[in-house]
Amino acid sequence: MTSTPDPAATPATPTASAWNLPNALTVLRILMIPLFLWLLMRDQGESDAHRWWAAVVFGVASLTDWLDGDLARRRQLVTTFGKVADPIADKALMGSALIGLSLLGSLPWWVTVVILVRELGITGLRFWVIRRGVIAASKGGKLKTMLQAIGLLLLILPLTGILHLLGLWVMYAAVVVTVVTGVDYIVQALRLRRSTADR
Template sequence: MTQHEPQGREPKLKLCSDEASDAILTIPNAISFVRLCLVPVFLALLFSGNDLGAAVLFALAAGTDFIDGQIARRTNAVSKLGQVLDPVVDRALMVTAVISLLLVGRLPLWVIVLVLVRDLGLLVAGAWALSRWRVRVPVAFAGKLATTFMFVGFTGLLLNVPQVPGLGLVDIAWLPGFSGEPCSWGIWFIYAGLCISCGVTARYAVEGVRALRAAMAMA
């Protein structure tokens, strides 16, 4: 397969990765697998009331995303499995965090719905484009930034300390931080991550349509 790059200032849209290998047993893939295995341990700690342990473990699982990516690039160990596994683990951590925080009453329902709808849409659309047309839209830096903000926010809500005063702008319970009730500092990172992720989703949609058109033209 060849790589198609549109003319002008349009972003790179890959029909496949020439640099990615078919290797499965790589260090980055092993790290991603360990991150995935930490999810049930994190849930066990949270629902047993160990907020500190849950927050530390979640931060560890989220933070090692940067490590496996750096190892893959610096050691030329980028694999096709890793390109799929890494974002899947990120999404698994994201979904697990929002649902568990909803169950313990620290995150409003609308945030969970927004995150789940976005992530499910990206996973389904990405899997279909890859399997049907061999099209993969590269992960944008802004997308990683949004994920980082969200993970920091989730860690803050898991710790649940210190509480900070609300702005008192509205009298709506499902807008923590904007109401007058004290809330975790992590909610502001979540709001920032949501704003960035909405913009990134729109960008992915535009780039995905362009990549599919290019793939169809080459078929």
């Protein structure tokens, strides 16, 4: 989810220490995942109170994802650790929400499978080109992240009727954007590998 400045390849800042606030927020996001899952799955997801608390934890964790990227860019604290740990934290948070909701029957499994396959594939692509640069987050990628976060949050909350249906339709829209942006990332990765190989 973390976006980077517009050059397609942005190297890590050589003087940035791995011990900084953006990376601390990334680690915090990872540590919040077990708590989120415990709250979500408590009493087989039947406890409204725990679902509300799970939504709060998920919302705060999602906020740290935006905040760590913004701080890293503004304070020039982009590090190799951050480039590796941040996407892992993002995918772990979203993946835990997707799988948890599908286990509870709140989200169709096909949605979870499509999104996870795309996310894991793109994470692999990022690691494939990480020594050559960072693939910049596109507007479509940001839209995908926003739709996923909103849709998952609506489904985590103990909502019924039209509000629950709204969460499902937001997730269906997220699937479409997820697939389209996945193809775009593949094209970017191939171009980046090709351009650096020609140097």
